[in-house]
Amino acid sequence: MLNFAVGIADGARIAMLKLMARKPKFFGLSDSSMTFENLDSLSALQIVDLVAQSVSMDSSCREAFYYLRRRVAELEETNEQAQEAIQKLNEAVDKLSSPANRLGTLLALPKKDTALVVQGGAEYYCPVDPRLAQETLLIGTRVLLNEAYAVVGDLGFDGSGPVVKILDILPENRLRVGQEGGLGSSVVIRSSALAKERLKPGLEVRLDPAARVALEVVNAPKAQHHLLETVPELPWEKIGGQAEAVQAVRDAVELPFLYADLFRKYRHSVPKGFLLHGPPGCGKTLLGKATAYNLTRKLKEMTGEERKEFFMHVKGPEILNMWVGESERQVRELFAQAREMAKEGYLPFIFIDEAESILGTRRAGRYASILNTLVPMFCAEMDGIESMREVVIILASNRADLIDPAILRPGRIDRKIKVNRPDREGCKEIYRIYITEDLPFAPELEQQFGGSKRELIEHIIEQVVAEQFSHRESNKFLEVTLRSGRREYLFRGDLVSGAIIASIVERAKELAIKRTIQEPSAVGLRLEDFLTALDLEYQENDIFPPTDITEDWLKLVDYDPENVVKISPVRLRTSQAARVV
Numbered sequence: 215m216l217n218f219a220v221g222i223a224d225g226a227r228i229a230m231l232k233l234m235a236r237k238p239k240f241f242g243l244s245d246s247s248m249t250f251e252n253l254d255s256l257s258a259l260q261i262v263d264l265v266a267q268s269v270s271m272d273s274s275c276r277e278a279f280y281y282l283r284r285r286v287a288e289l290e291e292t293n294e295q296a297q298e299a300i301q302k303l304n305e306a307v308d309k310l311s312s313p314a315n316r317l318g319t320l321l322a323l324p325k326k327d328t329a330l331v332v333q334g335g336a337e338y339y340c341p342v343d344p345r346l347a348q349e350t351l352l353i354g355t356r357v358l359l360n361e362a363y364a365v366v367g368d369l370g371f372d373g374s375g376p377v378v379k380i381l382d383i384l385p386e387n388r389l390r391v392g393q394e395g396g397l398g399s400s401v402v403i404r405s406s407a408l409a410k411e412r413l414k415p416g417l418e419v420r421l422d423p424a425a426r427v428a429l430e431v432v433n434a435p436k437a438q439h440h441l442l443e444t445v446p447e448l449p450w451e452k453i454g455g456q457a458e459a460v461q462a463v464r465d466a467v468e469l470p471f472l473y474a475d476l477f478r479k480y481r482h483s484v485p486k487g488f489l490l491h492g493p494p495g496c497g498k499t500l501l502g503k504a505t506a507y508n509l510t511r512k513l514k515e516m517t518g519e520e521r522k523e524f525f526m527h528v529k530g531p532e533i534l535n536m537w538v539g540e541s542e543r544q545v546r547e548l549f550a551q552a553r554e555m556a557k558e559g560y561l562p563f564i565f566i567d568e569a570e571s572i573l574g575t576r577r578a579g580r581y582a583s584i585l586n587t588l589v590p591m592f593c594a595e596m597d598g599i600e601s602m603r604e605v606v607i608i609l610a611s612n613r614a615d616l617i618d619p620a621i622l623r624p625g626r627i628d629r630k631i632k633v634n635r636p637d638r639e640g641c642k643e644i645y646r647i648y649i650t651e652d653l654p655f656a657p658e659l660e661q662q663f664g665g666s667k668r669e670l671i672e673h674i675i676e677q678v679v680a681e682q683f684s685h686r687e688s689n690k691f692l693e694v695t696l697r698s699g700r701r702e703y704l705f706r707g708d709l710v711s712g713a714i715i716a717s718i719v720e721r722a723k724e725l726a727i728k729r730t731i732q733e734p735s736a737v738g739l740r741l742e743d744f745l746t747a748l749d750l751e752y753q754e755n756d757i758f759p760p761t762d763i764t765e766d767w768l769k770l771v772d773y774d775p776e777n778v779v780k781i782s783p784v785r786l787r788t789s790q791a792a793r794v795v
Contacts, residue, residue, distance in 0.1 A: 259283065259287055259290055265279070313360075315360055315367070316334075316358070316360075317356055317359070318333035318338070318340075318356070318357050318359050319331065319332050319356060319357070319422045319424050319427060320352070320354065320355050321403070321426060323351060323353075324339075327348065328341060328342065329342050329351065329357070331357060331359065332424050333359060338359075338363050340364055340365050342364070342365045343364060343365060343366045350368065351368060352405070353409075354371060354406060354428075355369065355405075355406075356368075356369040356422075357369065371405070372422055375420050375421045375422050376420070376425060377418055377421075377432050378393065378419060378421060379391060379416065379417070380414070382415055383414070383415065384401065387409060388401055388402070388404070389401070389402055389413065391419065391421070402421060402426055403427055404428050405422075405429050407429065407430060408428055408429070408430070408431070413431070418433075419431055420432050449508060449511075450508055453497060454647050455636030455637070455639075455640025455641060455643050455712060456496070456501065456712075457640075459492075459497075459631055460501070462629070463631060464508075466631070467488070468512055471512075471513055472512060472513070486599055486626060486627070486628060487596070487606070487607030487627050487628065488607075488608060488609075488630065488631055489608075489610075489611070489622065489630045490631050491610070491612065491614035491630065492612060492633030492634060493635060494612045495711035496634065496635055497633060498612075499567055499610060501633065502565040502610060503565070505606070505608065506523040506565075510523045523561050524555045524560040525562075526551070527567065528565065528567065529567050530566060530567060530569055530570070530572045530573075531568065531571050531572075533545065534571070534584065541572070541584055541587075541588050542588060545588065545595060549564070549595040549599075552564055553604065561606070562605050563606045563608065564608070565608045565610070566610070568611065569610060569611045569617060569621075573589055573609070574617065574618060576589055589620060589621065593621065593626065596626045597626070609621075609627060614630070635709070636710060636711070638683055638707070641679050641682065641683075641707075641715060644712050646671070648719040649719060651668065654726075654737060655667065655670060655738045656737070656738035656739065656740045657737075657738060659738070660738075673741075674741055677741055677744075677745070678745065678748060681745055682707050682710060683710075689705045690703045690784040691703075691705055691752065691783065692704040692709070694778055694781050695780040695781070696778060697777040697778075703784065706748075714751060717751050718748050718751050721747035721751060722739060722743040722747040723739070723743075725743045725746060725747060726738065726743050
């Protein structure tokens with residue numbers, strides 16, 4: 215125990231022994247130079263060690279001094295821990311009771327250690343804390359302001375704020391921004407992040423919460439939504455049964471680009487756009503996509519002009535919006551984006567499917583219709599296009615009679631191209647596109663034609679087309695009643711379309727797959743698969759408008775409405791339906 219105590223106080227003991235050697239009367243305080251202030255400078259543990267030196271080694275109270283020293287050491291250690299805890303608590307209380315820092319937006323750094331900050335709508339010249347590196351502060355960032363309005367922290371750029379459109383680019387890194395039509399416009403400055411950006415009118419930017427600084431460019435999602443990133447490869451050879459429509463489209467679109475010199479020589483005005491109209495499922499949308507692909511390819515082949523297509527596929531009902539002015543805004547953005555892409559070297563196409571839904575005939579009435587403002591907006595945008603070299607506009611509709619005449623007049627939509635139903639030879643062309651030699655056919659069918667898949671395919675196509683165009687009783691599809699009382703019948707072949715043919719081929723493949731699953735040895739397509747698919751397809755498509763308006767029926771089937779008073783589907787008798795199934 216003695217050795218342990220001596221070891222603990224070894225350093226202090228040596229120091230006190232030296233002191234006693236110099237001042238032997240220290241403990242009696244007889245030396246006038248010794249005062250209580252000298253003792254106050256020592257800790258309790260040091261005083262105990264000092265007193266311990268005056269106790270002889272063989273004294274009976276020596277051990278009590280060792281115990282006292284240990285207790286004093288424990289108390290001093292506890293006291294130190296308590297002081298540290300009290301200090302931390304005081305710091306926490308100081309932080310909680312200190313005033314909150316304000317948030318401001320940095321507008322400029324006019325001079326060293328001084329910042330121009332906007333806070334709460336007011337501007338302040340604020341000193342900058344020397345501990346902050348002034349060169350790291352960026353225009354537009356959020357800064358912390360203490361109670362003395364000194365900049366004491368940098369929080370970076372804010373992630374929220376109002377979104378506005380750039381109306382004009384001003385000198386000295388300023389922008390005029392506002393909403394559509396210039397309403398509520400204001401002037402803001404660029405942030406450091408946009409200082410070297412190439413901005414242009416029409417872009418949308420996000421402002422800081424104080425609406426004083428443009429922080430970042432925000433992409434407009436509406437215009438990008440209609441863009442097809444890659445136009446599918448659709449050479450004209452992939453479109454069957456529409457030779458007249460394909461030639462009309464090529465004459466209207468390709469010739470002004472490929473022979474621009476001749477058009478200028480003859481002073482022939484280039485059409486601005488054209489309309490594809492006809493019954494549903496006959497390839498209007500396919501023709502629109504093929505136009506974009508083939509025109510750019512032909513330009514490169516004949517003139518060496520390298521222009522990439524920019525195809526914007528707009529489905530008419532997508533434009534309609536319940537909010538006032540929103541549909542018109544989308545039309546403006548559509549044309550604005552097309553013009554911008556034309557300036558950048560692209561060849562923009564605006565293809566509007568189901569055009570009658572947004573460009574329908576305007577009607578007067580007690581309640582205003584959205585078409586009363588949407589159609590004039592579309593007309594105004596088309597009038598701003600000089601020629602098809604700037605933007606190619608393609609409208610597609612199976613009810614062209616419902617489109618407003620102001621849209622279809624010459625000078626806007628100059629070409630109206632009818633997409634008819636394919637005839638017998640046209641159907642064969644379409645079947646050849648979908649029935650290819652790489653499909654698996656039944657082995658017995660291949661043996662019948664000596665392994666020649668080309669002859670096999672031609673045989674299947676001839677049989678299916680003959681069945682589809684036959685005028686037998688079970689092929690009657692619609693009954694037309696004329697004013698004279700005479701009745702005419704429309705057969706399946708009269709109502710054929712490319713979409714129906716594609717569906718027939720897919721149904722035949724499905725039947726072959728099911729048969730192979732049930733009987734693995736019965737692999738490959740058979741002629742019976744196509745004939746069964748033909749019957750099933752027309753049975754399921756025996757669906758017509760739930761209306762007795764004859765005009766709607768006639769437009770759907772593309773039939774001449776003269777002297778027609780009624781049209782209705784032909785229902786198969788029970789025995790006939792059973793045979794078909």
